[in-house]
Amino acid sequence: MQIRTATEADASAIARLHLSSYRTAYRGLLPDGVLAAYDPAEREHRWLERLHDPSRTTFVTTPALVAFAEIGPSAVPLTGELLALHVASSHWRQGLGRALHSHALKALTGRGFQSATLWVLDGNQRACAFYEAAGWAFTGEARRRHLRGTTVHELRYRRELTP
Template identity: 45%
Template sequence: MLIRPAQPDDALHIARVHVRAWQVGYRRLLPGDYLARLDPRERAQRYDFANQDLQRPKTVVVEEDGIIRGFATTSPARDADTPDSGELCALYVDPDAWGRGLGTALLSAARLRLVEQGYRHAMLWLLAGNQRAERLYCADGWAPDGQARTESMRGVTVDEVRYRRSLLV
């Protein structure tokens, strides 16, 4: 297993993992027609892995045998009430690689990145009902902080719960 920073040439590979993870992981949480319309080529256009601005999201990937199996993206927290926090914006592993510790490794790498950037706390938004991810985060010391929101993503309304954890050792 190799964890490394994402490169511009990784965009389509990461997008394929992203879409597949949504299509399998959110199968019972989001409408099937919405998931079926997800397009890795379209999603890859949204990524900017060349930008070096520390205030912009940064992504690391996990590879096995040269194949990208997952990724994690961190950034400064976007919520105004979490000024001392970094944010885990995304963490996805290809469903074919679930259960092999890649998510745990990515989560550890994401936390380390946030610590290196000087953050004392971390937060993330979790799709309500995503029990698989909830187990992963809770095992890593994350807990709901009482905040929830409803978001609209391309015509689909989702409920999310905010989780937080200390990054202090």
């Protein structure tokens, strides 16, 4: 598999993968009703908006779109953010997440960022273990967000970027 920058034509496939990934990875962490309430058409519309945002870049696997990563600036100066990293469960543990992660960090470095941050849903042990193995460290910061009528807790991770 190779990695390329996503285009508007990828919005539908990214949206489907995003929903599938949410429903698999967050089962037991979010209420079933919240996971079921996501609308594919709404998610596709949101991805079209994100793909048109010049501050963000989304990378996808090709020829089959089975994983994606999204990056952008953080509110903290000289810090980029890994906004999303999702791999279809049928392709877990095949190195796609690592490859996309590496590609995303190189892209952040190429934009001049010196460090990166990300947020992980509290309790998502698979994601926490992945990021910790990749050199990220929990900062001790947490935040609450309201998501479709429920409050979720997220943990902030950070790492330095090397040129």
